[in-house]
Amino acid sequence: MTTSDVTTGDVTADDDLLVVEDLRVSFPGKGWRAPSNDVLDGVSLTIRPGETLGMVGESGSGKTTIGRAILGLVPVRSGAITFAGERIERATAKRRRALSKDIQVVFQDPLTSLNPSLTIGDTLSEPLLAQGYGRGEARERVGDLLDRVRLPSDAAGRLPREFSGGQRQRVAIARALAIGPKLIVCDEPVSALDLTTQKTVLDLLLEIQEQTGVSYLFVSHDLAVIRFMSHRVAVIHHGEIVETGGADEVTASPRHPYTRRLLLSAPVADVAEQRARREAFERARPR
Structure with a gap:
């Protein structure tokens, strides 16, 4: 087999x-x-x-x-x-x-993964049509998806460049969710x-x-x-x-030295704590 x-x-x-x-x-x-x-x-x-x-x-x-x-x-x-x-x-x-x-994916930069010449509605409809949805069913599903990711219904007729980075990422999430x-x-x-x-x-x-x-x-x-x-x-x-x-x-x-170094290198808001973390990170680095 x-x-x-x-x-x-x-x-x-x-x-x-x-x-x-x-x-x-x-x-x-x-x-x-x-x-x-x-x-x-x-x-x-x-x-x-x-x-x-x-x-x-x-x-x-x-x-x-x-x-x-x-x-x-x-x-x-x-x-x-x-x-x-x-x-x-x-x-x-x-x-x-x-x-x-x-199995779907959401990439780091949604602008590069969204076709700039397709409206959001067409982008979200593509995987649905490929799975056998009728056009009317696809339009209804696109409306549901936009509502789920909290974008206005008129977003379907707009192009990716008309949205902010966060809104484009929500479009990418909606596309990933389209076919469940x-x-x-x-x-x-x-x-x-x-x-x-x-x-x-x-x-x-x-x-x-x-x-x-x-x-x-x-x-x-x-x-x-x-x-x-x-x-x-x-x-x-x-x-x-x-x-x-x-x-x-x-x-x-964390138990592993590498994970501890990752934790120490993570930024924090407090300046004194960040300085202490940086010093601890330097001490933890392999020589």
Whole structure:
């Protein structure tokens, strides 16, 4: 039986929705005969229905690559990705298109992921029409989606450039929700937004999860955001997960030295505390 022959089964609250086992991803080196670059080195994780797993690490740690591997956007060298009981790491292009109903993504910069020449209504209608909705059904669903992400109904007739960054991100969230996915990969979805807008978008994601039961893989370099959003946290460093646990435990009392350095480097409002943290961070850095 090939991957494309397998259909996604039902997943109960007691099952893992997503299981990643010993995942390894390598990219070709630059230049002729250059060695490959190992980006992920034996990553394993699970996500249950209705759960948010926060993936945190510095730039270049491999956290975004995990999400892209789950989405089928990068080739997997070895390991297994199982979604709702189905192995998907080598799914065919046809099967990937079908899987998009259950696995969606919200990228960091919504402007680059929204077609500037399409109205918001057309952008939100595209995945619905592709899944067999009639045009009338699609229009009604678009109205529901705009209401859910708190955008006015007349937004459907406007272009992406007419919205603020936070509003565009809400459009991206609405598009991800359009066909009722089970899992959304959120790849730094608020890092380009100001703090007030960040809070609005994060609250919206939490509200949607409570209403729909969708699961999130939430990728961020910001421990404060990860703490706010996540049930569990996985810390990644140089392509390996070095610590996992409950969000409060990992972000307040980390065990691994790298996680402690991440916590010490996180900015705080109090100047004296920030100075003390910076000094502690310098002491904790490997020599």
